[in-house]
Amino acid sequence: TSPEAEIDIERAVDWYVNISITVAQQFVAELKAVKTYIVKNPKKIQLRYNNIRVAFLKHFPYGIHYLLSEQTIIIVAVFNTAENPDKWKKR
Secondary structure (H helix, E strand, C coil), X not given: CCHHHHHHHHHHHHHHHHHCHHHHHHHHXXXXXXXXXXXXXXCCCCEEECCEEEEECCCCCEEEEEEEECCEEEEEXXXXXXXXXXXXXXX
């Protein structure tokens, strides 16, 4: 996971903590579940932008943007779907 993606995650968790600790915990649990799915099925997620694949969370408006290089998965962003997609492309 890139440092930028880690910051994205921290910001999202902070946002949900302000709403409810329980909601924040649910967000983290779903994020982990989607990451696990990506690790087990890296090619099942369709390409969205050049070499970037996006796996969406089901109960939260976030997508995990990642690159698949050989056998390495690099998470480049965890973005709210309401954000401008051009924002993460600058990374």
